[in-house]
Amino acid sequence: MTGLAKRGRAPTEPKEIIASGLCIGCGGCTTLQPSAQMVWDKDGHLKPAAPEPWPPSDAFARLCPFSPAAADEDEIAARLYPSAPQNDAMIGRYRGAYVGHVSEGDFRMGGSSGGMVSWVAAELLRRGLVDGVAHVTPRRRSEGDGRLFGYRISRSEAELSEGAKSRYYPVELSEVLREIEAVPGRYAIVGIPCFIKAVNLIRRENPIIAERVAFTIGLFCGHMKSARMVDSFALQLGAEPEAVAAIDYRLKNPDRPANWYTAQLTLEDGSTRQQDWWHLVDGDWGSGFFMNSACNFCDDVVSETADIAMGDAWVEPYSSDGKGTNVVITRSTLMLEIVQQGIAEGRLQLQKVDHEFIRQTQAAGFRQRREGLAYRLARARLPVQPRKRVQPSRQIPKRRKMIYRMRQAISRGSHRAFRLARALHWPAVYIRWGQAALSAYHGLAYSRGRVGKLVDRLIDPKAMGTD
Incomplete structure (x- = not known):
């Protein structure tokens, strides 16, 4: 790490985090307010709301994952995995790192990647180590408040299989955390980095959650999208958003590269x-369409506080394998033993790798969460200033500054343009805005031809193609 950003003033209730754009919508704060619920905001993000005032408490500042008063990932991991033999500045503390896939059953073909997340969750159930696994499964829009996905607790392998595959959609933990508090047992929770961090912070405040959440299974994460991404896909495919009953974000095809x-x-x-995503105006993931604003201030790509973490192997030859390949990081002793036994029994086809390999597979995410975060912290003027493990800095190439500023502009603008398009009942307003924004992003920020050279001369007459 390059240092710690200055610790800001501690928030006392969710509205301060929301006003700062730092609420990721995890729902962890609802454990402090029984009447609180997670509701949609105008842009398709989930936010906490309660019919009565939140009780004054320092606990909120300690359990919100984006609060400057909360323990950071290094502090949490040091307490959870003090004897882990490896400690890397990008991927955190760990015991073993691997690349490969599940060879047992249909776990691999049933998932978006190599099947490791579902396999680990199923193995915990098979061994009797947990009574249930909290994970994300599909819902029908006609149920409840119209969400297409949500957390639930599965207590069998059959139920677990319904939650396979990646979901780029807002979800939250309030319902399953309340169920864990109400129903004795041992549980595992699957989640993205900030959700796993929130669970660990809640464990420190809530003894019941601490006793019953026995394992955490982390996912690698680029950033979270709002529900508007599904709505946009629908409009571009000639359907009304309200008519969408389900979405598969990554339809698996073994004959095509995994990253298509x-x-x-x-x-x-x-x-x-x-x-195909690349035919959709917002299908370029890294450009930031419909990104949650809190993701601009996250520095954890690989779930550094999870007992085991998995992601996609975005390097060749793995990214071309349409069957899917995982990279795996084990942090706890038991998770390392489970993985090693799976390899020995031929149920897992995994090869050992080092932290440099893991870094390469997530290189774009690490640039965004380290170099990009340093620049965003230097520019941020928020009511609640986040405290991160990265020192604020403007000392990066001007072309990179342009990239990070354009991503933030696209994130904000995509929501505004989509709201306008729906208000006018004219989808082309958003689609044409998105096409123009993406063309500008690629042309100005990434061009290496004549346009790129012109941009370099305009932003820095001494630079010649600096990236």
């Missing part, structure tokens, strides 16, 4: 519509 994403919408009438 294809989205499939299932409508209420049973029909389906498909499109």
Whole structure:
């Protein structure tokens, strides 16, 4: 790490975090307020709300994952895994790192990647180490408040299989945390880095959660999208957003490279519509369409506080393997033993790798969360200033500054343009804005031809193609 950003004033209730754009919508704070619920905001993000004032408490500042008063990932991991033999500045403390896939059953083909997340969760159930696993599964829009996905607790392998595959959609933990408090047992929780951090912070404040949450299974994360991404896909495929009953973000095809994403919408009438991501105006993940603003201030790519963490192997030859490949980081002793036994029994096809390999597979994410975060921290003027493990800095190439500023502009602008398009009942307003924004982003920020050279001369007459 390059140092610690200055610790800001501690928030006393969720509205301060929300006003600062730092609420990721995890729902952890609802453990402090029984009447609180997570509700949609105008841009399709989930935020906490309660019919009565939140009780004054320092606990909120300690358990919100983006609060400057909360323990950071280094502090949490040091307490959880003090004897882990490896400690890398990017991927944290760990005992073993691997690349490969599940060879047992249909775990690999049933998931978006190599099947490791579902396999580990199922293995915990098979061994009797947990009574249930909290993970994300599909819902029908007609149920509840119209969410397409949500957390639930599965208590069998059959139930677990319903939660396979990646979900780029807002979800929250309030319901399953309340169920864990109400129903004795041992549980595992699957989540993205900030959600796993929130669970660990809640464990420090809530003895019941601490006793019953026995394992955490982490996912690598680029950033979170709002529900508007599904709505946008629907409009571009000629369907009304309200008609979408289900979405598969990454339709698996063994004959195509794993990084060639294809989205499939299932409508209420049973029909389906498909499109490759690169044909959608917001299909370029890294450009930041519909990104949650809190993700601009995250510095954890690989779930540094999870007992085991998995992601996609975005390097060749793995990224071209349409069957899917995982990179795996084990942090706890038991998770290392489970993985090693799976390898020895031939149920897992994994090879050992080092932290440099893991870094390469997530290189773009680490640039965004280290170099980019340093620049965003230097520019941020928020009511609650986040405290991160990265020192604020403007000392980066001007072209990179342009990239990070354009990503933030696209994140904000995509929500505004989409709101306008829906208000006017004119989808082309958003689609044309998105096409223009993406063209500018690629042309100005990444061009290496004549346009790129011109941009370099304009932003820095002494630079010649600096990236």
